[in-house]
Amino acid sequence: MKIAIPVDEKTLKSNICVSFGRTPYFLIHDTETKENVFIDNSAAASTGGAGIKAAQTVVDNEANVLLTPRCGENAADVLKSADIKIFKTISASAKDNIDDFIDGKLSLLDEIHAGFHGQVGN
Amino acid sequence: MPDFMGRSAINMRIAVLSGKGGTGKTLVSMNLAAIAKTSTYIDCDVEEPNGHLFFKPEEVQEEEISVKVPKVNSELCNGCRKCVDFCKFNALAYIKNKLIVFDEVCHSCGGCIMLCPEKALTEKEKIIGKVQKGTSDEVTIYTGILNTGEASGIPIIKKLLTEESPETNKQTFIDCPPGSACIVMESIKDADYCILVAEPTLFGVHNLNMVYELVKLFNKPFGVVLNKCLEEENPAEKFCLEKNIKILGRIPFDTNLGTLNSNAEIAVSKNEKYQNMFSSLMKTVTKEVQHETTTNS
Numbered sequence: 001m002k003i004a005i006p007v008d009e010k011t012l013k014s015n016i017c018v019s020f021g022r023t024p025y026f027l028i029h030d031t032e033t034k035e036n037v038f039i040d041n042s043a044a045a046s047t048g049g050a051g052i053k054a055a056q057t058v059v060d061n062e063a064n065v066l067l068t069p070r071c072g073e074n075a076a077d078v079l080k081s082a083d084i085k086i087f088k089t090i091s092a093s094a095k096d097n098i099d100d101f102i103d104g105k106l107s108l109l110d111e112i113h114a115g116f117h118g119q120v121g122n
Numbered sequence: 123m124p125d126f127m128g129r130s131a132i133n134m135r136i137a138v139l140s141g142k143g144g145t146g147k148t149l150v151s152m153n154l155a156a157i158a159k160t161s162t163y164i165d166c167d168v169e170e171p172n173g174h175l176f177f178k179p180e181e182v183q184e185e186e187i188s189v190k191v192p193k194v195n196s197e198l199c200n201g202c203r204k205c206v207d208f209c210k211f212n213a214l215a216y217i218k219n220k221l222i223v224f225d226e227v228c229h230s231c232g233g234c235i236m237l238c239p240e241k242a243l244t245e246k247e248k249i250i251g252k253v254q255k256g257t258s259d260e261v262t263i264y265t266g267i268l269n270t271g272e273a274s275g276i277p278i279i280k281k282l283l284t285e286e287s288p289e290t291n292k293q294t295f296i297d298c299p300p301g302s303a304c305i306v307m308e309s310i311k312d313a314d315y316c317i318l319v320a321e322p323t324l325f326g327v328h329n330l331n332m333v334y335e336l337v338k339l340f341n342k343p344f345g346v347v348l349n350k351c352l353e354e355e356n357p358a359e360k361f362c363l364e365k366n367i368k369i370l371g372r373i374p375f376d377t378n379l380g381t382l383n384s385n386a387e388i389a390v391s392k393n394e395k396y397q398n399m400f401s402s403l404m405k406t407v408t409k410e411v412q413h414e415t416t417t418n419s
Contacts (some may be wrong), residue, residue, distance in 0.1 A: 047211025049227045056206065056215045058166075074224055081217040 003029045004063035010038040012095045020068045020075055021050035028061050046109050049074030062070050067097050072115040131275035134411050137313035139306060141329025146319045146349035149383060151297040151388045152176050153400045158258045164282050166309040168275035173297050175386045179256025179263040186252045187278050190245040194221045197243035205234035226416040229273050251278050279308045302336040315411050316344040320358040327357045331337040343414040345370040352357040371403040
């Protein structure tokens, strides 16, 4: 199983990024091979629709699960279409959240926010 | 009377703008429209138009405004993703062999449709809001209304500003949206004169500077109305003096005026004092506009 996590830095100890759409990197952790890959989030600097593009990246990297503190509705729609389950992170570091997920301590993210749209100049 | 871009001073288009909301754009534009008697008032603040609350227009006619967004023919789409990569607004996603369009993120540029090598994308209409036209005494009121959550009000503003026939012998007052973004540029694009409304604070100066830079960039003749003036020093006035900007008038920080406004009354039709104040502002503006027409023709 592949787990995707928005992270601030390219290390396992990195903090989880508070924004899914505009996170600088995603950590893709493979639970079988224990392999960790860090990928750049090309959506980070988007004028709009960052969540959609970031979700596309997660889908393209064949993640099965996303661990994130929050997620907007457009991104959630994309992830849902790809049958990716979204779990809410509970601790600060990526590593701890992976362990918590494997131990079954994380629950599904049930609050999908409406997004922070309309705050950029058109 | 001298001509200016084919118009004379009596049928000038005057845009009223400010760097932020609540500065007094509607107060100034609707009172000027009311004092001009036979005039047109256009509310371009399509995200929250409020001029109609004051004018209470009658015989309101309505027209829906739509834009074009892409429609996917999944049978033709081969998943090349050219459209997904092209869209600067990320309105498209390709998931599990299926193209998804996020209508509300789309800015209707049409690029994806042009680009699709398989012709899998076509246009479909999507309603984003409406324009209303009504009358209040001798003032014709146009109101643009953008539906909540839509990407851009510009199609509505375009419609509002082309609605009125240019031959009409009336002054037009354009109540702009706040700020200096594209939506404001669209609102002032064809204006003959701009009135910038400013508050007497440092924050007010910052906001004034935004619209000041915008009208300079657009090469529009302009002047400033200082609103909510107190006895003490006015940073916005200081800014005008430093930049050598024409001050068209001063509106005092006045409880009665505020009360009339919050009761959705048009001050000039309720009180002689305000009638005189806006008449005098109107005279100054007309003089400025005529001066511009002379020096620019």
